[in-house]
Structure formats: C-alpha cells, structure tokens
Amino acid sequence: MASNPVITSNKRPLGRLFSYARTQRRFIWMAITASVLNKIFDLAPPVLIGAAIDVVVKREDSIIAALGVTDVFSQLVWLAGATLLIWGLESVFQYAQAWLWRNLAQTIQHELRLDAYAHIQDLELAYFHEQSSGGLLSILNDDINQLERFLDAGADQLISVMTTALVVSAAFFILAPGVAWMAMAPIPLILWGSFKFQRLLAPRYAHVREQVGLLNGQLANNLSGIATIKSFTTEDYERARIEHVSSDYREANRKAIVLSSAFSPLIRMVIVLGFIATLVYGGHLALEGELPVGVYTVLVFMTQRLLWPLTRLGETFDLYQRAMASTNRVMDLLETPIRIDNGEQSLEPAQVAGAVHFDNITFGYPNRDPILKNFDLKIPAGATVGIVGATGSGKTTLINLLLRFYEPQSGKLSVDETDISKLDLTDLRRAIGLVSQQVFLFHGTVSDNIGYGTFDASAEEIERAATLAEADEFIAQLPQGYQTMVGERGETLSGGQRQRLSIARALLKNPPILIFDEATSAVDNDTEAAIQRSLNRVTRDRTTLIIAHRLSTVRNADFIVVLDKGGIAEQGSHDELIAANGDYARLWRVQTGDIGHLAD
Template structure:
C-alpha cells in the first residue's frame, strides 16, 4: 500500500478456519502470514555458518571480545597454580617447624626413611622443608594477594568482555530485525494469501528473540570455554604431562556424547518452534474471530483446537529440553571419572615424591576448570540448537521469493489524467486454473467504470492488477499511456486511491488517520477532506473531536463512520485513479446515502472503478462491466444493459424484482385501524431517504 494514497491492502483470498468464516483480517491488522508448521529442518552446519556469518560486520568488536576473553582466562588459570604455591608454603612450614633447627634436609629425609619408610621420606624431600623454620607468612600473604588481584582483574576483564559482546549480539539482531521488516515489504501479496498471519508474527518476534538469546549466551560460553580449555591444558602440561594426558581423554568422550544426543535434540527443537508458530496462528485467528466464535457457540471447538496445539508444543518443548538436558549430566559424569583418576594417580605421585602436594591440589582445580567448560560446551548445544532452529525459520522468510523489482530506469507518465487501458490482460492465481484471459477495456479520464458480477468472477482481482498487487501473466495495463510494469510501484500507487469494504484504521487520532493519505498534510487540508467526506458532521460529537484516539480496530466509532474516515483519507491524497471496492456493503441505509454522496464527490474529475453488488449504487456509471469467470460478458450503460436482457438484467431482476413483487402482493389490512404488517424493503428505503432529507443530510429525491 502506498502511504501517499491512503489505500488499504487489497482483499485477500479466504484462508482456513475462522478467516474463511469472515474474520479474515482485523481492521488495522495488516497482511501477515507465514510458513506452515510442518517443514523439515535444514542442514544444521550451513545454518550455523550462515547465522554466525551475520557477525562479519562486527569483526573489530569480536576481536576485542576475544582479546578480553584471553586476558580474563589467562589471569583465571594462573590462579590455581599460584594458590598451589600457597599450599606448599603452608605444608612446608608446618613440616619444617616439627624438625629441629640446624638439621639439614638430607638428615631429615634419612631420619624419616628409617622411622616411617620410603614414602614419607619422599614426601618430606618433595615438600621443600627448612628444618627449624615455621610458615613463611610474608611469602604466604604476598602469594594470596597475587591470587586475589588475579581473580579480581579476571572478573573485570570478563565483565568488559560481556559488555562488548552484548553490543555485538544486539546490533546483529537489530540488523536481522531490520532485514526481516524490509523483506516483509518486498514480499508479493501471494505470500500473504497462502499463509496465516500468526505464523509470520511468530518468526518476526519469538524466533528472532530466541536467536538473540542464543547468540548472547552461546558466543560468550563458546569464547570463554574454548579459551579456558586451552589455557587450563597448557597449565596442566606445565605441572604433569602424565596427568594432562589423562585429562585429555575427556575431550573425545565429550564430543561424542554431545554429537549423539544433540542429533536427537535438534529435531525436537525444530518441531518446538514450528508448533510455536502454529499456536500463535491459532491464537491470532481465535482472537480475531472472537465475536464470530461466540455467535455460533464454537468456543468449545476453539478450546479443543488450542489444547491440541498447546499439547503438541508442550511435547516438542519437553522433548527438546529433556534430550538436550542429558548432555551436561553425561559430560559431568565423564569429568567426575577423570577427576577420581587424577586424584588417585596424583596422590601416588605425591607419595613417591614426584610431585608436591600443592601441585596436585592445583591440578585437581585445573581438572574442574577443564571439565566444566567442556560440559558447558555440551550444554551450549541446547541453546545453539534452539537458536539454529529459529534461525532456519527466519532464513526461510528471508529467502522467500520477492515481488518483481521496480525497473531501472523507470518511466513515469507526463500527466495525471487517469486514462487506463487493459490490453489483452491474462492472470491466474494457480497455473492450472485460469481466471482472467484476454481482457481488454479502456477507462477514459473522468469516467466511472462499474464492475459487477457474481462472487468469484474476478472483480477484486481486476482492480488489484491495476495496483500491481499481482503481476500479469500476459498482456499489459497502461496508465496515461505508460505500462504499469515500466513504472515504480510507488509512482503507480501515488496516482491511485482505494476505498475497500474492509476499513483499515490504525491506533491514533482521527486527524492522523485522515492525514495518512498525505504525509505532511495541513490542518486545513484535513478539515477540507473531512468536510467533503461528511466526517466533519459526526466528529464534533466525539469528546476530543479530530483528536479522538481510535483503537487499533476503530472500535469506538461505527462501521459507517469508519468508512467515511477512509474516504476522507482517499480525498486528501487527490489520486487520479480511484478504486471503490464494495465500500458501502457493511453500513446502514442512511449511512449508505452519506457514503454514496461522499464517493460521488470523490469521483469527480477522476477515473473511477467501482465494484458493487448493490446495482442501485452504480446506475449513473459511464460504463458497466459485467464479469463472469474472469471475462467481461457484457458492457454498457445501465439502461443499455437492462434493454439487452442479458446477465446484467438477470442480476438486476434478482435484486429488485422479488422485493417489488413482495411489496405489491402484501395483504391490505381488512379493518380500518388494524395493525399493519412489517414494512417492506421499498418502504424502509423511502423512509430513510425522507429522514435524510428532513435532517439536511441529502436533498429530497
């Protein structure tokens, strides 16, 4: 829709569920749809690559994130080694104080061997004793101070890393949302015709939010965990290559467990987000058709459908979380086995004098630091799989076929006379089902073209082709001599205004809704348009006049008043071509008279296409087209078509002959003063005309 025309989105084909029953689109809703809920997952690897590929523009900041992570991890992994030295100082001082001063280390070791055996002697030799000395508290304080500084500095750098990373992920998601929003405006109307709105809304909101959360947590865990594993492994090898090799067994076991469990969890996460979209579509549909559900007493059925979709979502969500939740316990179990092995072997090495007790303590700490990030990497698969499942759905939207791009360079008509020509136009929604074939007609400037015919004849499709909501399969349509396919859509729609039977109003003031047809409109222009469309007649009865705020469905004004506002919006746009699609189908008789008079003013000096089922509204049309099955079967003026006695005459007779016959055959009351029967349709119309004339709304016919 062009904002400059005030044109609402075209009427779509009916979809399933309540939309097929009449609740197709809420006023102010807009044409949203989405993919179905049964799609298969794409390849996990390419999707991950594409998702992280969107971080390319953040390479500089990501470099800073990695560098800060390196510094934080280095400071963190140095802590256990230095803390092990503090343990050695305490242990050495405790043993040294038990020995007499003046004794040499060799004498102390020999005495221990003779009294306790070789194992205690080995421990004593490896402890770095100084007989007669106690705990070196200055050295202990300095060591603990260094550890404290290291841990504080590591935390500060980790916080800075998180701060930068938050900016990286939020900017990435911001660009993703921006791209999705731009994509929605490039999608053809056929995309929205075949898909429910709730599904697309779920992709634009829930899935992108899930991607944001997944990126925020997985990138942080990935950087820290990988750097921690590398840093801890280096420190392990500096202490004991034997224990380090034992710890390395954890890596292939963790990878194997993660791959085995993750493969099963991915299917569940894909199903989870697919069911989320389907449930959102169900909720949106039920909410939009709430009144219809109540009228037909179908709330039980709606509740059952909701319960079914909710149960499907519960099953997929529970399955995905449960299966992926097995990764961390499994990897922690492997880590605990390695921890026990290192504790036992480390104790034997201390007993043999090959290692100091502080080194074993440090190694055990490193074991925890080593297995924990591996377990985090495993559990990160939970978030990553969920995020990738959402990313696949968003990428499917971004990869959807777009409408044909505007030509470059584009042509533009020199004038704005509004001459329209259909030249052997062909169109079909589905290749195997032709709708319009070889349609030719000319709409001269200032003429009113009425299009009538049974439902499904192609009337609305005809005007949608004028707006290029759909692309032609054959032929061409020209505006003032220029092919519409050679014009930009913005230029074409700026020359065209639409007033539909589905009034489209957004949440805002009446003034803003009218001005939507012309950005930057002055108050005088808004008032003039409102007066021409008879909005000014009722707006002063509202509490705040033109500043009365309408809700997103225009619920605080009547259906006829909403229609008059949309006509005022078309007035202010001053289009050269006007399309009126059943604009009076949902209003009462008196309001219809006002709407018709407003539309008559609006049609002056403009080429107008009027789609109408009420033939009384188009008697004064310059040309009436009668369509059946996508073809024009008759054309002419009202009198000419009635005289021809063809399809138009049959339609006219079906609408007016039966009421007139019923009125003529109505029984006359037998007694004077007896109560009369119910008023006939003709009486109601006449009374409405008389009442309108008396009130000054219309001149008496």
C-alpha cells in the same frame, strides 16, 4: 503464478548467522577476545594458590624465589600484588565480554527483526495466503528472541569452555605430562558425546519451532475472530482446538527435553573418572616426592576448572540448538524470493493523467483456473467506470493487478501507456487511492487514521478530506472529535463510519486514480447515500473505478462493465445497459424490486 517455495539452505545455521552479521563482525571478534581473556585470567587463581603453597612449603627454594624474590614475606606480598592485578583484569574483561555480548545480542536481534519485517512487506500477497499471520509473528518475535538469548549467554559459555580446554591442557602438559593424559582422557569422549547429542537434538528443536508457529497462528486467528466465536458459542470447541495444538507443542518439547536432560548426567559420570584419576595418581606422585605439592594443588584445581564446566555443556547446547533452529527459520524467511520486481521508472502522481489499459490480460491464482482470460479494457483518463459482476468474476482481481499485488501470467497493464511493471512500485501505488470493502483502521486517533500515509498533512487538510467524505458530522459528535481514539481495528466505530474514514484517507492522498472496492456493500441506506454524494464530488477530474454489488452505486458512472467468466459480458452506460435488457438490466430490476418486469 508460481507459489513461493519452501527455502531450505545447505549452510549451517551458525554460518548463515555469521554471514548475516557481517556488519557486526568487528564487535563479534571483540566479544570473543574479551571472553577468551576473561577465562584466561579466571584460570589464573589456581596457579596463584599453588604458588602460595609452594612458598609455604619450600620457602627460599620456591618458584617465586627463582624469579629473584628470596624473602618469604616478600614472595607473599608479590603474590598478593599479582592476585590483585589478575582479579582486576578478570573483572575488566568480564565486564567487557558481558557488555559486548549483550549489546551484540540486542543489536543483531533488532536488525534481524527489522530486516525480516521489511522483507515480509516486500513479498507479494500470494505469500500471505500461504502463511499464517501467527506463524510469521512467531518468527518475528519468538524465534528472534531465542537467538538473542543464546547470544546473550550461550555464546560466551561455549567460548569459555573451549578456552578452558586449550589453556588447561597446555598447562597440564607443561607442568606434569605424566598426569596430564588422565585428566585429558575424558575430553574426547565428552566432545564426541556433545556432537552426537547436537545432531540428535537439532531435528527435535526444529520440530519444536514448527509447533510453536502453529500454536501462535491458531491463537492469533482465534483472537481476531473472537466475535464470531462468541456469536456461535464455540468457546469450548476453540479451547479444545487450542488444547490440541498446545499439546502437540508440549509433546515436541518433551521429546527434546528427554534427550537434552540426559546429557549432563552422562557427561558428569565420565568427568568424575578423570577427576578421580588426577586426584589419586597425582596425590601418589606428590607423596612419593615425584610431584611438587604446589604443582599437585594446581593440577587438582585445574582439573576441576577443566572438567566441571563441561557438565554445563548440556544447558549450553540446549540454548544453542534452540537458537540454531530459530536462526534457520528466520534466515529461510529472509531468503524467500520476492516475485514482484520493482520497476526503475519514476512516476510523479501530479503528472499522471490516469488512462488505464488492461491489454489482453490472463491471470489465475495459484493452483486455480484462470479468472481473467485475454481480458481487454481501456479506461480513458478522468473517466468514472463501474465494474459489476457475480462473485468470482474477477472484479477485485483487476484492482489487485493494477496495484501490482499480483502479476498477470500474460498480457500487459499500463497507466498512461506505460507498462506498470516498469514503474517504481512506490510511485505507482502513490498514484492510486484505494477504498476497500475491508476497512483497516489502526489503533490511534481519528486524525491519525485519516492522515495515515500522508503524514505531512495539516489539520486543515485532514478536516477538508473528512468533509468531502461526509465524515465530519459524525466526527464532531465523538467525545474528543478528531483526537478520539478509535481502538484497535476501529472497533469502536460503525461499519459506515469506518468506511467514510477510509474514503477521507484516500481523498487526502489526492490520487489521480481512485478505486472504490465494494465501498457500499456493508452499509445502510443512509450511509450509502452519503457515500454516493461523496462519490459525485470526488470523482471529478480523476480516473475512478467503482466495484460494486449495489448497482445504485455505479448508476452515474460514465460507463459500466459487466464481468462474466473472465471476460466482459456487457459494457455501456446505465441507460444503455437497461435498454439492452441483458444481465445488468435483470439484476437492476431485482435490486429495485421491479417485479413486474421480471415476468417479461
């Protein structure tokens, strides 16, 4: 099986994000429009101030008088009304842009996280063997949050700067073309510097995102293995490892900060030159009478409104680059191909007889030799089959293939003579109940964990499944019975108790095919006996595969398959295999302590 490639797209991250958010484009354009209008009305007060100065200086000859309002006091009243209207509109559009951008940020963040999580669930198990859970959590949480922060504030800031540059540039060339070039001269240099910094920052922030993924992965791994860390007293060692990874993350941030922090001071010095030129040369023209005082006032205010916001471009580009680095990571995840295609043929569990056929199967995990080679095994419907063999002989691999966690390199696997690759994955897995060696319980009540996956089960059905699994007795002794909280991963229960809850969960599903994967490997003798009694009851009228190291677990199976080196070494009932005096018989004697026969 080929491993998942690392996805690298030639698209720009902003384009990838815009393509993804196509369902929100109407709201995006509404938010952009609100930001533009808010900034236009925000730029109007300097014009009103200039007009007011023009009224005071020129009186009946002012610009307002040219509009037909000749009385000076009436001109001031007119300006007051215009000011009230403009500030009111500015407030309306400021509210609109804030409301739209913030809700867009939350909506896109929500949809991205759900889509990314749903895509992760559809990926085959091989993908998870190549990725750390902490790295995936970093994408689902930290990277998507970075994007949310940019949409919440940075997007509006970029649009505001661009709107300011366009509006003020147009106003300058209309009011005073001779002075305009002085205010505009720094802008090309500022824009060139901005894009140059953007290109330099992009790889540094991409490295930052990689490092935070590694750090989260190490932290998640350590927290899940805290019992092992404590038992081996390796707290200092693990702290040193976290310190090392955290230092790498800090160093990656430091390199990005060194560059991003230099942006604003450098741009500020370029900006001040344009402001001084407008202040001095425009003032000279006003003193010579070549430029109206009101217009000069507007130019000074407009220059400040144009140039000083550019000093914040450093912070905005910092937000932007962090967000785009995160966007690439999220989009790369979403574009990771799903290697296991869903079949189109439906399957009703109630109609499944349960015959299973491994037909000439060859399979190996990525970059390893094949575990199964031309493997062929027919399991009749309703049969109970024991599967035993040495570690690495392929026992659990059979289960992974039957559940389509992996695909074989060659051969065909069928249920009731139907190729499982043609079956709907959900229907296939609903027809199979799995009791794994590694029992996973969710944080919740005992009842919640038994009913997991069969969410419409009644309390009576849950209790009946627990009784079949011989879990009802210990559940009754818990503080709140079926409503007792089991804690994260079920850590408040013993291994045997967790195993019996897992059996009850599978039985509640009532599947036609039932799999026990090393269900008794880590339990005591009493628990094994209880599980064995459960097996004797629940295997009736259903196909059952029992994978076991303890041969006592499979002794009563209809037939037992002994695996060795990717194939079947022996096959038969317990008595037949004992009589054959092969590997199974020797292992049976070791486990039962029949030392006398070992000498034979």
